[in-house]
Amino acid sequence: MRCPYCHADNDSVVDTRAAEDGYVIRRKRKCGKCDKRFITLERLQEGTIRVVKRDQTRQPLDREKIRRGIERACSKRPISSQQIEQLVQEIESEIYAIYLLEVATEQIGEIVMRHLAKTDDVAYIRFASVYREFGSVSDFINVIEPLKPKPN
Ligand SMILES: [Zn+2]
Known part of the structure; x- marks a missing residue:
């Protein structure tokens, strides 16, 4: 240097x-x-990790795409831009911590859902309904399961 x-x-x-x-x-x-x-x-150089889409094509990890998904889910919810930025940051860090070269869209979706579930129930359900494409009531129940209050 x-x-x-x-x-x-x-x-x-x-x-x-x-x-x-x-x-x-x-x-x-x-x-x-x-x-x-x-x-x-x-x-890490940005774009080191590639995202494997459902049709098996690959593209560089795009944090703006993650942000747009979260912003859509959080629309009209009491969540500040700062909180959204924080979420994107945490999700991105988690992806880099777990995956080295490639990560599937589904795996990103699961990570995003886990973080949204901790932040806002409505945003979480919105994101999950788009992402999981609910086909039945049981799909919906599986998604709301993690939101149940845990016994102390
Ligand atoms: Zn010098």
Whole structure:
């Protein structure tokens, strides 16, 4: 890595640590010429993971698509844009934590449903009804099952 101060390409890493729950690696470097320190961040390249669609075609993971699905489900619900952004962030991090190269649309759908179920019942049911394409009452019951209050 070239030094941002003197532009020499002669650095050494003095410290390495994980940030953002381990999805980012932060390295403290020292320039061997001018002795100044600087920091570099290493993160997964966007689009590293590909989504396998139902017809077996593949496309890069698109966080905007995840966001649009969540926004549709949360429309007219008391959920702020900040909460939606937070959800997208958590879902994206979870996908990157579990999958390395490919993830199926169904698996993304399950992760999104799990997060929505914790956030808002109505948004969760809306998302699930579009996503699971309810064909029967029992499909619906399976989806509302996780919403039942748990005994303490
Ligand atoms: Zn330097």
